[in-house]
Structure formats: structure tokens, C-alpha cells
Amino acid sequence: MVVVFAIILAALALFATEPVPIDITALGVMVTLMLFGPVTTALADAGLLAAPVELVTPEQGISGFASRATITVLAMFILSAGVQRTGVVQILGRKIAELTGDSESKQLGAVIGVVSPISGLINNTAAVAILLPMVTDLAHKGRTSPSKLLLPLSYASMFGGTLTLIGTSTNILASELAIDYLGRPFGMFEFTALGACVAVVGTVYLLTVGRWLTPARIKPEEDLTEEFEMGEYLTEVVVREDSPIVGSTVQEALQETEFDVDLVQLIRGDEVFLEPLAPKTIQAGDVFAVRTDRDTLVDLLDAEGLDLVPEATVDEAELELAEGPQNLVEVVVAPGSFLVGESLASTNFRQRYDATVLALRRGGELVRRRLDRMELRVGDTLLVQATSDSIDRLNNNRNFIVAQEVERPDFRESKIPVAVGLILSVVGAAALTPIPIVVAALAGALGMVVTGCLKPTEVYDSVQWDVIVLLAGVIPLGLAMQTTGGADFLAELVVLVSGTLPVLAVLGLMYLVTAVLTNIVSNNAAVVLMIPVAAQVATDVGASVFAFILAVTFAASTAFMTPVGYQTNLFVYGPGGYRFTDYVKVGAPLQLLFAVATTLGIAVLYGV
Numbered sequence: 001m002v003v004v005f006a007i008i009l010a011a012l013a014l015f016a017t018e019p020v021p022i023d024i025t026a027l028g029v030m031v032t033l034m035l036f037g038p039v040t041t042a043l044a045d046a047g048l049l050a051a052p053v054e055l056v057t058p059e060q061g062i063s064g065f066a067s068r069a070t071i072t073v074l075a076m077f078i079l080s081a082g083v084q085r086t087g088v089v090q091i092l093g094r095k096i097a098e099l100t101g102d103s104e105s106k107q108l109g110a111v112i113g114v115v116s117p118i119s120g121l122i123n124n125t126a127a128v129a130i131l132l133p134m135v136t137d138l139a140h141k142g143r144t145s146p147s148k149l150l151l152p153l154s155y156a157s158m159f160g161g162t163l164t165l166i167g168t169s170t171n172i173l174a175s176e177l178a179i180d181y182l183g184r185p186f187g188m189f190e191f192t193a194l195g196a197c198v199a200v201v202g203t204v205y206l207l208t209v210g211r212w213l214t215p216a217r218i219k220p221e222e223d224l225t226e227e228f229e230m231g232e233y234l235t236e237v238v239v240r241e242d243s244p245i246v247g248s249t250v251q252e253a254l255q256e257t258e259f260d261v262d263l264v265q266l267i268r269g270d271e272v273f274l275e276p277l278a279p280k281t282i283q284a285g286d287v288f289a290v291r292t293d294r295d296t297l298v299d300l301l302d303a304e305g306l307d308l309v310p311e312a313t314v315d316e317a318e319l320e321l322a323e324g325p326q327n328l329v330e331v332v333v334a335p336g337s338f339l340v341g342e343s344l345a346s347t348n349f350r351q352r353y354d355a356t357v358l359a360l361r362r363g364g365e366l367v368r369r370r371l372d373r374m375e376l377r378v379g380d381t382l383l384v385q386a387t388s389d390s391i392d393r394l395n396n397n398r399n400f401i402v403a404q405e406v407e408r409p410d411f412r413e414s415k416i417p418v419a420v421g422l423i424l425s426v427v428g429a430a431a432l433t434p435i436p437i438v439v440a441a442l443a444g445a446l447g448m449v450v451t452g453c454l455k456p457t458e459v460y461d462s463v464q465w466d467v468i469v470l471l472a473g474v475i476p477l478g479l480a481m482q483t484t485g486g487a488d489f490l491a492e493l494v495v496l497v498s499g500t501l502p503v504l505a506v507l508g509l510m511y512l513v514t515a516v517l518t519n520i521v522s523n524n525a526a527v528v529l530m531i532p533v534a535a536q537v538a539t540d541v542g543a544s545v546f547a548f549i550l551a552v553t554f555a556a557s558t559a560f561m562t563p564v565g566y567q568t569n570l571f572v573y574g575p576g577g578y579r580f581t582d583y584v585k586v587g588a589p590l591q592l593l594f595a596v597a598t599t600l601g602i603a604v605l606y607g608v
Contacts, residue, residue: 004055004484007032008477008529015521021340022522023466026473033476034061055480063479064472068185068438069176073123073169074468075441079426080126081462082448083419087411089118089130096134102142108211111135111149112156112203119160120167120195121423125464128157128568129334129401136330136403136575145216150572151586152206152214157568158558159202159594162195164188164427165437167557169467170523172437174531174553177478181535181545188431191550194601198554201597205590213586217364217577224328228359228383233291233368234264236309241284243305251278260370261292264356264385274327274387275354291358293369329391330403332574333380335567336466337399345372353394355386363563364579379563381574398461403575412453419453471524478528491536503543503608507551508599510534514555515591519565527556547608554598560587 007029014025037054044052064070083089092114100106111131119127135153139146161167165175165188175186218227225234239246245253250263266273266280267287273280287309290297301307333339339347344357360367360374361381367374381403384394395402426444430437448454454462481490494513498506510530518526530552538548559565562583563573569583602608 003036003053004480007055007480011477011525012517012521015525021336021466022525023336023469023473026470026522026525028473030061030064030473030476033480034058055484056476060479061476062472064475067176067472067475068436069169069173070468070471070475072166072172072438072441073471074463075438075445076123076166076169076172077126077463077467078445078448078454078459079423079441080122080130081458082445082453083122083423084126084130085412085454085458086416086419087413088416088420089134090411091413091416092134096138100138100142102144104142104144104148105207107138107142107144107149108152108207111138111153112206115153115156116160116199116203117163119157120163121427123166124157124161124168125467125567125571127160128154128571131157132332132401132571132575133404139220140404143220145218145220147217147576147578148211148214150576151578151582152210154566154568154572155202155206155210155560155587155590158560158566159195159199162198162554162557163192164195165190165430166427166441167195168523169471170527170557171553173471173475173524174527174549174556175437177528177531178546178549180482181531181549185437188427188437191553193605194550194554194598197601197605198558198594198597201593202590205593210586210590213589215578215582215585217579217582224330224383225358228361228368229366230291230359230368230383233293234289234358235292235297236267236287236289237301237306238309239282239284239286239288240305240307243282243284245282245305246284248282249278250280250282253282260296261290262356262358264289264291264358274385275350275356275390278351291356291368327387327391328383328385329394330575331382331384331394332401332403332571333376333378333382334399334401335378335570336464337376337378339376339399340378341375343373343375353386354390355384355394357382357384359383361574361577363573364577379570379573398464401571415451415453418451419448422447422451422453467524470522474522474525474528477525478532481529481532488536490533491540494533494537495540498541503541504599504603506537506541507543507548507602507608508595510537510548511551511555511595511598514552515559515561515595518556518559519561519591523556523559523566527552530556543608544606547602547606550602550606551598554594558591558594560590560594562587 011025011029014020015022033056037052040049041052043049096110096114100110115127115131131153135149136146139149161171165171165186171186179185263277265288266277268283344350350356357371360371362377386394391402394400422444426440429435429440449456449459494509498509514526514530517530531549534548534552535545538545559569560583563569563578563580572578
């Protein structure tokens with residue numbers, strides 16, 4: 001038991017600090033648990049240990065990969081991608097924009113009203129990834145700060161995900177774990193009434209107190225260069241006839257210069273060129289839009305034989321002269337992206353995507369100098385200039401979330417009824433027939449391919465493999481807690497601390513402990529650790545095991561207080577320009593409100 005707690009503490013520290021991605025930490029936990037038996041057996045045989053200690057068998061260790069929860073989540077990613085490819089969300093976004101206009105209240109109400117039910121039908125993480133561009137465009141068109149809409153988008157997706165079993169990976173995982181204690185999984189709509197109650201509470205909060213507390217970190221600018229405050233970092237220069245770079249290619253000129261400068265676009269006569277600029281041979285009279293700071297610009301002009309273009313203004317309109325209508329976009333580094341921990345230089349971002357990064361926003365921090373060597377993190381927002389084809393490639397790449405709507409001719413709008421029908425069929429089959437949710441979800445995923453909503457080559461790209469590995473890695477940790485008595489020990493500790501508190505208060509305590517843990521580490525890790533404890537606490541105090549497991553499930557599904565508590569919070573961190581403290585200021589009152597609403601809701605609806 002002591003060993004298991006040591007592994008748990010080490011895992012929690014790694015989850016919280018993320019020196020490596022959390023899915024790799026989970027994989028490390030799984031391997032450590034499986035290795036412990038053989039290693040201690042060898043030590044015991046050598047006389048260095050009294051007796052071997054086995055935490056989990058190899059079969060138990062890899063059981064997470066065969067878990068119904070893991071497979072169901074995988075299938076839900078595919079189902080979500082099938083819906084996304086039809087363009088139905090984009091159509092919905094255009095309709096909303098027409099109805100809300102420039103009213104912030106209507107925009108906020110529309111965002112919450114759309115994302116909540118959608119998050120109940122498809123994975124809420126996928127729902128935010130799909131809706132984020134729509135909400136950003138809605139803010140720009142309505143002259144509203146995107147900061148006022150994006151945090152509510154994340155929060156509403158979380159409490160929307162509590163409406164059904166398939167709303168979050170947390171619900172699905174909790175349902176699988178509950179079988180050991182309840183003898184059955186959760187039903188599709190078993191906690192919908194409770195989810196609806198907390199959704200109403202959350203909606204009222206976000207439209208009133210939450211709206212007042214949510215800061216407008218980003219000014220509502222229509223021009224992205226103004227939003228990223230690029231005025232002093234973008235200008236145009238013309239190549240003089242005596243310039244030493246005449247006759248060189250752009251690649252040679254950039255390699256030989258020591259200055260922190262990017263050549264953004266080339267204007268030659270009536271033609272405008274974007275990336276790839278590297279093979280272009282520089283001619284006298286060429287005009288380059290450049291990204292650099294004022295001090296560097298002075299040295300650059302003298303050294304490279306360049307002149308400033310008089311009264312040049314490099315704004316979004318200027319940067320979209322090449323082919324239009326969209327060459328400048330915000331791109332968010334997604335969870336699981338290969339860019340995390342790397343830099344633009346180490347990944348050859350410019351050459352790989354034929355795109356130039358002009359600035360980076362990390363929360364409330366704007367970076368516009370020396371971008372190439374900066375280590376990237378999840379949620380970083382890049383201001384990118386590229387051709388429409390390159391932007392489309394970025395939009396199709398699961399390593400990124402393009403935070404503006406991209407006009408795409410390949411949406412399969414004719415498949416909208418089919419995709420929506422498949423989602424409803426999965427929900428109906430799981431709720432009304434003996435078909436298990438894992439079977440229904442897999443059948444629906446297959447249906448997306450068979451009916452042409454998804455191409456076979458798109459299936460694997462639609463899955464967030466980091467989430468799958470995370471689930472598979474943390475499930476054995478829960479097994480180890482059970483088999484070694486760790487869950488019993490923690491349960492006794494909770495009962496001892498709660499003393500003579502009434503059962504309802506103990507239920508609320510379980511919610512709060514899980515909520516705090518979830519805001520520090522992964523929601524899935526929190527539910528794996530806390531469900532065995534909750535079940536044992538319920539048994540010890542003579543309460544409903546279902547009620548306590550449900551409290552843990554809801555707490556792990558709604559982490560409002562930190563950007564790292566839930567993936568959707570990270571999605572909006574950069575695009576919203578938020579600070580860490582914004583999540584505490586807006587999320588802490590909501591978390592406490594949900595602690596009360598969830599506890600009382602469980603007591604009234606299900607009993608304790």
C-alpha cells in the first residue's frame with residue numbers, strides 16, 4: 001500500500017507540473033506497476049528483499065487498453081469527427097451570428113445554449129474544438145471581446161457534458177469503474193436530471209455574476225494585427241539596387257543574417273507572394289513586408305541595403321492582398337500536438353506548413369520577438385500568415401485548432417442527416433436496447449465510414465490518442481489501490497476527518513476533494529483515484545454507493561478553477577488572452593455553487 005501511495009504521489013506531481021505530457025506519465029505509471037512484481041521477485045530471490053510484492057498482474061496492467069471505457073471514448077472521437085466533417089456546426093454558427101448581431105448578452109446566451117446540448121451528444125472536448133472558431137468569429141463580427149465568450153464556452157461544455165453518459169470521457173470511465181461497486185454501468189440518461197439541474201445553475205451564473213467577473217482581456221478589434229498589437233513590429237522595406245542581397249534567394253538571405261527578422265510577404269510589381277518564399281531570387285525594387293522590432297530595423301536597413309517604404313501601413317488588409325479572402329489566422333496548439341515542448345525552428349514550422357508566425361499569445365502575454373527558439377506549450381496561440389491552401393492544411397491537422405472559421409468547399413453537407421441520425425441512433429440504442437454503449441458507439445463509428453460521412457483515411461486522425469493512452473494508463477492505478485487496500489485506508493481517513501458530520505456533508509466533502517484534485521491533475525486520473533475511495537466511504541457511513549460515485553463523477557467532469565484542470569480550459573487560454581487568476585476568479589465561485597447544487601441535487605433526486 002505504501003508503494004502504491006508513493007507511485008500515486010509521484011504521478012500527481014508529474015500530472016500537475018507536466019515535465020512530460022500527462023499521457024506519457026500515465027504510461028509510465030502503468031509500466032511501473034507491472035514491473036514491480038518481477039523486480040521485487042528477483043530481489044527476493046537474491047536475498048535482498050523478504051518477499052516479492054505484486055501490485056498488478058501484466059493482464060491487469062494492460063487491461064486499460066481493452067477497457068470498454070477506452071474503446072467507447074475512441075469511438076466517440078470518430079463519431080464527433082463525422083459530425084464535424086458535414087459542416088453542420090458551421091451552418092449553425094452562421095445562423096447564430098445573424099440572430100445575435102452585436103449584442104453581447106445574446107451572443108453569450110447563444111454560446112451557452114448551443115454548446116451545452118451539443119456537449120451532451122458528442123464528446124465535450126470535441127465540441128469546444130469545433131465551436132471555438134465559430135465563437136471567435138462571432139465575437140469579432142459583433143465587436144465583442146472574445147475573452148467574454150470563450151471562458152463561458154469552456155465552462156458550458158463541461159456542465160453540458162454531464163447531461164448524458166457520452167458527454168465526457170470522465171462519465172464513460174466512471175461508468176466502467178462503477179460496475180465493480182454497483183454491479184452495472186451507468187445508464188445513458190441515468191443522471192440527466194441532475195445534469196440539467198447543474199446546467200441551469202451554471203447558465204444563470206454565467207449570464208449574471210460570471211459575466212461580470214469574466215474579464216475582457218482582448219480588445220474587440222476586427223483587425224488581427226491590432227489585436228496582437230503588431231503596429232511596431234510590421235513594416236515594409238524596398239530592396240535598393242546596391243543591396244548586397246540582390247541576386248540571393250530569400251533562404252540564403254535569411255540564413256546569412258544575424259537579425260531577428262521574418263520576411264512575411266513579397267510584393268513585386270502587381271504580384272504578391274507568400275510562403276514558400278525561400279526559393280525566390282531577390283531583385284532590386286522588391287518590396288518585403290517584414291516582422292521585426294524598431295531597433296533591429298535600423299541596423300537591418302544599413303546592413304542589407306534596404307529602405308523603408310514611405311507611409312507604409314502593414315495591417316490585416318495588406319497581409320491578405322496575396323489571394324484573399326483569408327491569409328491571416330490565429331492557430332492554437334492543441335493538446336497532444338507534436339509542437340508541445342518544441343520550437344518553431346526545431347519543427348521547421350515555416351518550411352513544413354509554408355506559413356509564417358508573426359506573434360504568439362500565451363494567456364495574457366504577447367511575444368513578437370525571437371519566436372523561433374521559444375518552447376511551445378498547449379494553448380499557445382500563434383498569429384499565422386499563409387496561403388489559403390496552407391491554412392486549410394493547418395485546419396485539417398489535429399495538432400492545431402484554427403481559431404477562425406475557414407471557408408471549406410469539402411464539407412459534406414449532404415451527409416448532415418446521416419451523421420446526426422447516427423449519433424441519435426447510438427444514444428437511442430444504448431438507452432433503449434440491451435446493446436452496450438461500447439457496441440453502439442463502435443457501430444456508429446463504423447457507420448460514419450460506411451455512409452461516407454468520414455473517409456477511411458480520416459478515422460485515425462480523428463482520435464485524440466493522448467486521451468486514449470491516458471485512460472489506458474490510469475485504469476491500472478485504480479486496480480492497484482483496490483488490491484493493496486489503499487482505497488480502504490483513504491476511506492477510513494475521510495470518515496475519521498468527517499467525524500460526526502451528517503451523510504450529506506460527507507457527500508459534499510467528497511465532491512470538494514475530487515474537484516480540487518481534478519483542478520490540479522487530469523480529470524480522468526482524479527476519477528480513477530477517487531471512485532474506489534468514494535465507494536468505500538459510502539459503505540463505511542451506511543450511505544448510497546451510487547450517490548457517492550455520482551458526486552465524484554460530476555466533480556471530476558467540472559474543473560473550473562485552473563486552465564490545466566480540463567482540456568477545454570486550455571483550448572481557450574490563448575485565444576481568450578486569459579491569466580491563470582482569471583480561472584480562479586470566475587471558476588471558484590462556480591465550483592462552490594456546483595458543490596452545493598450537485599450535493600443537494602443528488603440528495604433530492606436519488607437519495608443518500
